Amino acid sequence: MSLVSILIPAHNAERWIAESMESAIQQTWQQVEIIVVDDGSTDRTHEVAQSFASPCVKVVSQPNSGASATRNRALSLAQGDYIQWLDADDVLARDKVDRQLAEVSGSSDELVLLSGPWGRFYYDTRMVREKPTALWQTMPPLDWMLTRFSDTIWIHTASWLVSRKLSDLAGPWDERLTLDDDGEYFCRVARHSDLVRFVPHARCFYRDGNSSSLSSLRSDKALDSLFLATQLCIEHLLALEESERTRRACLMLLQNRVHEFHPTRVDLLDETKILASRLGGEVAMPGDDRRIGFGHAIAGRRLARNLLTMARTAKGLVSKTLEKCLHSLSPSRRR
Secondary structure (H helix, E strand, O other), X not given: OOOEEEEEEEOOOOOOHHHHXXXXXXXXXXXXXXXXXXXXXXXXXXXXXHOOOEOXXXXXXXXXXXXXXXXXXXXXXXXXXXXXXXXXXXXXXXXXXHHHHOOOOOHHHOOEEEEOOEEEEOOOHHHOEEOOOOOOOOEOHHHXXXXXXXXXXXXXXXXXXXXHHHHHHHOOOOOOOOOOHHXXXXXXXXXXXXXXXXXXXXXXXXXXXXXXXXXXXXOHHHHHHHXXXXXXXXXXXXXXXXXXXXXXXXXXXXXXXXXXHXXXXXXXXXXXXXXXXXXXXXXXXXXXXXXXXXXXHHHHHHHHHHHHHHHHHHHHHHHHHHHXXXXXXXXXXXX
């Protein structure tokens, strides 16, 4: 029976990590090791994680080094035949690993990358909200990357199960990256795979509304990371096939990233133009606001973006509050 290493990088996650670790410990696949790496937390994360310590649960600490470095530390300690990534605020369904490993038959499938469905929740996984995408199907790596680029689809990190062989071929997480480090990493893993196999009902759950998560950050460092990750993902796709259709998909990815850099990072917009030109095309850029004067265009776009963000935040708060109320009233909580 294959050993599965469930790797949990953690930073200031004392509110959530117990639920995440319980979902790892309760896997119906019995051959698991769980490794938690506390990345210099200043709260009780290490204490909570340590309370679960056992022969199959290892907890280590390190000075704060960032998510990618923390994942690499966990990976260096792993002994498993398969790697299951799990962020410290997310949750696995009890049979997630079991269902995925039922789809492979040993060494002959070591280059098969396993994925599964995932959904968002705030407090209670029974209230999860799933939104299937075009990637919820089995496909060759090239088709998977073309679809991901064209539709700009994000895949939850915990949805994957990666063989040790694939993990070794892909190499470590890129420690230069913060934002979209997972997008780059799994494009790289997919690049080395023979097939991306989607396993229905192998579910995991992404905790939404966590303001401390890396995906919520948009600092200059984060935007630099996003641009570099985009460049690297393009390299991964072109390594599989350099053709008109792959270049077109790369241009679509660049087009979908433009709004992330506008209006604050003109330098990254210029880099995006250059990269598009190298791909034999161009991307539509925001208009030159200097022609309008007095900064009205910038102000208008910023106001529209802020209003949209406020609307989404308000909708999220309503859903979050309702889920919290229902969660607190559930019989399991009252016992």
